[in-house]
Amino acid sequence: MPAIVEDIRYALRQFRKAPGFTATAILTLALGIGATTAIFSLVHAVLLKSLPVAQPSELLRIGDVENCCQNGGLEDDWSLFSYDQYRDFRDHTPGFSQLAAFQSSSDMAAVRRPGSGHPAESLTSEFVSGNALSTLGIAAYAGRLISPDDDRKGAAPVAMMSFRTWQQKYGEDRAILGSTFLIDGQPFTIIGITPPGFFGERLTSNPPSLWVPLGDEPLLRNSSSILDRPNIEWLNLIGRISPGANAKQIEAKMQLELRQWLLSPVSELSSEDRPLVLKQTLHLSAGGGGVQRMADNYKSGLHLLMWISSFVLLIACANMANLMLVRSTVRKQQISVRSALGAPRSRLVRQALLESITLSVLGGVAGVALAYGGTKLILHLAFPDTYIPIDASPSVAVLGFAFGVSLLTGVIFGVAPAWMSSHANPIEALRGANRATGQQGNLTQRVLVIVQASVSLVLLCAAGLLTQSLRNMQNQNFGFDAKDRYMLFCGPQLAGYRSDQLEPFYRKLHDALMSIPGVTSVSASLNSPLDGNQSNFSVYIEGQAPPPQGSNQSVSGLDRVSADYFKTIGTKILQGRGITEQDTASSRKVAVVNRTFANRFFKGKSAMGQHFGVMDQKYAGTYEIVGVTEDTQYLGPFQPIRPMYFVAGTQHVQYVEPIAQTWEKMLSYMNAIEIRTNGHVPNLESQVRRAVAQVNPNLPVISFKTLAEQVKSAFDQQSMIATLTSLFGVLALLLASIGLYGVTAYSVERRTNEIGLRMALGADRTAVLRMVIRGAFQQIFIGLAIGVPAAVGAGYAISSQLFGAKPYDPVILLLTTLTLCIAAFFAGVIPARRAASVEPMQALRME
Template sequence: MSWFPSFGFQRRKRELQEEIDAHLQMAIGDRMARGQSTAEAKTSALREFGSVPMIADVTREQWGWLRLELVVQDIRYALRQLRRTPGFTVTVLLTLALGIGANSAIFTLVNAILLRNLPVTDPKSLIRIGDRNDCCISDQWSDSGDYSLFATDTYYMFKKNLPEFEELAATASFYGGGPLTVRRAGPETVAKSMVGTFVSGNYFQMFGLSPAAGRLFMDADDQTGAPVTAVISYEAWQRDYAGDRSVAGSTFYINGKPVTIVGVAPKGFYGDRIDTNPPSFFFPMHAMDALIGASFFTDPNKQWAYIIGRVKPGTSLPALQANASALLKHQLATLQMFTDPRAQKVLPLAHVVLTPGGGGIQNMQNGYKDRLKLLQWIAVLVLLVACANIANLLLVRGMSRHAEFSLRSALGAQRTRLVRQLLQESIVLSCMGGLLGLAISYLGAHALLALAFPDQHNMPVAASPSPLVIGFAFALSLATGIFFGLAPALMAARTRPAGALRANSRTTAHGASFLQRGLVVMQAALSLVLLVAAGLFAQSLTKAEKVNMKLDTTNRYVVHFNPHGAGYKTTDVELLYQTIVDRFHAIPGVLKVGVSTYTPMEANDWNSGVKVQGDPDLHKTASWVKAAPEYFGAVGTHVVMGRGFTPQDTMNAPPVAVVNQEFVKQFFGNRNPIGHRFGFDDPLHPGTDGAHEIVGVVEDTTYTSVYWKNHAMYFLPLAQPAGLRTPGDPDQSVYAGAIVIETSHSIPGFEKVVGDTLASINPNLTILKFQTFRQQIDNRFTQERLISRLTSLFGLLALLLAAIGLDGVTAYTVVRRAPEIGVRMALGAARSRVIGMVMRGAMLQTVAGLAIGIPVAIFCVRYVKSQLYEITSVNVPVMAVAIGVLTFAAAIAGIIPARRAASIDPVRALRIE
């Protein structure tokens, strides 16, 4: 019975002996290649292996350690070989580090934004009802029938009738109606502006979370008449209250209302979605009306909530989706909005789409998905250029070690051994490059976050590489090592000792190998593609930034504030706004003070259906803003017909409106709109089409984004109601959110002046955000600027790598052809002819790269044109500049070895052996 394991062990010992012999042969060959005699080489090699016991005496316990020692010796040998060529090693390591670092940095963001699951229990079992990121409050039906936003009654209906869910929770599609004014109870506490969200009572239970302190919500917290409670996020608890455990159980004043903080959310939980400014507080959704005046909470026609739940094991998702769609259709049929004939036509289409909920609500992911994927592909192209460059360097290095490989083969080294040794060297090199790349990715990810989110400091995205990113970098470096080490290793394995040892250096071999030339051509082609991409995105950014937005940013400042959070009622705000205007006009240098619900280039858009009186068949949507009289002048928008708002357009005055030129075009054509009336296209409030009289027309100012064309807008006086309100229904739109201030000159320390002025009116009026108007507009191009800068950086990096590759191949060609060049020069060839001969070979490879890269670049534009501003194809100037830059770089890379070739001494070249 013991014969089989003994036989196996003896076989392994024989294999080990063969491996040790191969090590000895390799060590002897290495020493002979360095100039030692055969006897010296054998003596020093045997001395190195003196610690290795005789194989015949090796026990089973020693066998494993011996194997490990041989592996360590392999690594030592590889490191010794790399130390002998420091220039080569440093070049390869930097090339690898940049290629792998760029990919790992991008993948860090991809992983953190697109691939990361919520830090909750069993995220795979979470399912969201809905597949769109609609926001924020809607009373409109969906023409496509796809619903992702739901009313309170619809949530409770789903919760009652979908037993397939273990838990089903609701969360607000918006964050707290704007920043909240938060002040901890106690003397000398200061009010702060923070973000909050509203959730159902079973929200934390559905996610399977435990508190960091205190407790989390229970169903009893989310009931009509229950005391208002809140849960603070772990990050806000640490950041603003230094982890004080007494926060749990204490009283805070939120928008002037007393709220009991019952607990702290677990560390790392930022809510149900990734957001640039995650919530600091969670409130029960039944507290919504008390805290932010959300009368829509009890309106069955107002859709405001996302719904996400945990399904029971074994649940059939298609059957669950069909059941939920049928329940929704039945629910919608009972609503007043579906009494409209147009709504009844689309009611049969009503349905929901179930989507995975483990990653949370995908608002931010969908916004960044396309651009992050584009960056990942660009980084992959850079890595391909880097791999081609390293492969070329290794090929050159492998050929320079031709004599060494021949000697080893002559001494009996097997081909597999040579392949294995070269692969080990390249893998060791790639692992070192991977570690450097990981360090670069850490720094690069921080830089990318700063570029992508320049004004955000609470981003729930960590730049530190996660285990997934570390694994990605390691796998990438290992695959790269095998990839670029395989070709040189196989070429070395084909070495024929007799022929190699007979050959000398006096050869007229023509240039580098086909593989080397092919790698240079590939580098040139990929570099051209990246340069074209960089040119297109730079051109797109320039065009977008130079759009005439009909806005004036000179000496303009934007101040965001929250009067509702400061405790003002809807009946108090008209006097407040007049006080704000008067106080700011008292500041020397202030010219205009425009109070409004929101400002042109912020991420905000209020919209509604519009119905023009006397035109019942026209149904379109337009955006709207409420503003004070000086608003148009403050943002630089000109009135082109009629008038703007005046101080006489008060709460009790006849309702008026100002529309933009696109509104006139869409709703009136060539007719004069002045004097016509319109209102909301609202089936819940029929007969409101005459709510507002048009008194003026303004030019088409850009709002939200320059990509939004044909943007119809109307403007209402800030103090007047929007539409014809039902008695007892408070108009929340009278609450302003921003002040645009125009000054005669730049005022140093103006933010403090503004803060002091607001505090003098009411200590609870705090600045939520202060920026110049120019900064606000620039922030709308953050993603475009990120893409443009990174494609330019990657394009230049690829160009540099391609130039290094071309220089290396050309230099190697010159070395191999040195005897031939010596003969030519001895026979009278001029230096210019030698330079021309070398340059011709270098430029032919570049031209071949251009021939491949030009059609590839033209073809690839179709995949990125959706991210370009008014650019649908590669234009001649961009292509010409890219070709010129690549050609110039190739000429520089080629001229250096060409001039070196022309300086060869014919006598010395002919003596080369």
């Protein structure tokens, strides 16, 4: 050990004597390791990290597929459950020490302190069972947790607040505990603060600010409550397994319990669905990572970025190998003298390896610092306008990853210098082994440059393809016009409006917004284009046989809209008309359908005048189709266009079934308000907020943005991947250029005598310049010969990430090849000019 310590101290002294070499090597490694570590930080946080709870390995999730929000009917592979199903599982499954329920989506709540004089602000809230937070094994930072006693009818309304909300909005004021807040107009007592870093049972871009017991759901949702609706599934279930229990046995028991519950009268299952009960399945999955919906969404993109950053690290390592090989060659004479003086070969090998490892560890330390900033940059690119609970500070796992990469790099790329040290011939070295002519003596370095050039081309082409794909996505026809359109989101239910109070509210809000100078039209809708939301129902066509049970071909999306909706968002009416002011509660019920709806359900026949309904065949004559619109994208840019029908916001169906009545009330609230202007309107947002406050000061504005911003947000993930791939491509090009410069400069230095002799024999400076640049481009051309086929192969490998872009786009290949050649020219011209400026007599005197 003392000898190893002495060798490390010697290596540090040598690095201090060669600051240029040391700085270049550390910076090269820092860029490669920093880029890889930054991506690994995100991969670790989104895909690998467990929930910040006690003993996450003991948690099991009921379900193995990701789902959201609310379902009705059979699921086949169950992952969402009703409150009644949760209670049945909780009371009859002894394999769990605790089984908890969590709302599968989040609600926006209007929150304010009584008597504060400030308008209500919207905060994210989530309903949880009384044992939810104790099941996860967290302790309250202040106050106490929600308990089962809080989750029962008649209990005093309580809520827990997140540490982040308490810190940022209320300055960690301890007086918050025990105080009363109005949540959607109802008084709630804040009983506790969750611990720092806790974000709930799932990672999301908008974690809850408040947790509310499930028992208070009817208080906040009033007539739209679904707590006592056994056939509406809306809860995620996570349990803590009992000591000694077997997960497979629990799964089999719960599957049996599910089928028994479905066949019981409580489930209200229709006679048509009963034969399908035996096909219903339920699977348990690891719950330590919580509900991993974000992980599923970002998995493919993060894996791609991990591969790309690994290629950047490969180029950095090739540069490191080049630098170490050059250093070993330059020090041949020194090593030979030490060998001649009796230094054992093992000592020379160990010293060379320790130098490489020490340098790599220093590069890794610098890389962690770069990774910290890189992770913050990636988070900003991935979630530009939202907060997600991912810490950019390096965690223990990330630090271990960076250290492991650094150590592995040092060992792998220290082997060649160590081998050269152990095979140094003292006699040959002392004769002047540093001198060389032609292409001899640096073959390994040239091979590494060729590898760098080919990998750089692959990354640049991938960046070009992803950027072109993103441009194609953003420029496609979505079926609406985003120019001079704005989106206002506000929830009337947050201000306490009941479903029977909505019509006058929307009329008043419409008039207030229309009074703003420059506003030309205003509309309201349940869902808006590319907001990612859609409610789906099975459609029954009058005069046609009902669709078979479980058939997806009969499913259509619903949007409830006000008059002038299609004009406001710029969607064309292909046939008939849109929803108008004449479509009132007392007039015939009408619907407008999109082209895909008309083609699927009427197969070439005209949809105009046809009738259809939802929920059941007996409602097939509910709506009369009065218009057909062009197809509009609502769910997302990669989702296929689905059938959609649009109904008037003022018209409601009087269903007989309780579940149908619940859905009809829930879908009455149109939270999206579309505003169209005549060009730019100064201070529009402040004017809109004032108009909303005039309608109701307790009505919170959830968000206000342009429709173009809403469209752009649908491409956040693709934009992140394209941007980071471009950054990594530029970084790879820079590292490859540095490698080419280093090898060319080293070759010029070794051939100084040869160049002097050539010039003494009559060669002019232009010939020397041409000779050096030709040598540099020989490596680049070989790299291109390898890189072009590899780039085409990489294009096919990422074809699932491409939209409207060919994997072998010749224009992108040409541009990236030209870019690489230009970089190679500038990397080679500096040492070439230095070579051309050598004085013959001075060169011939050099050793």
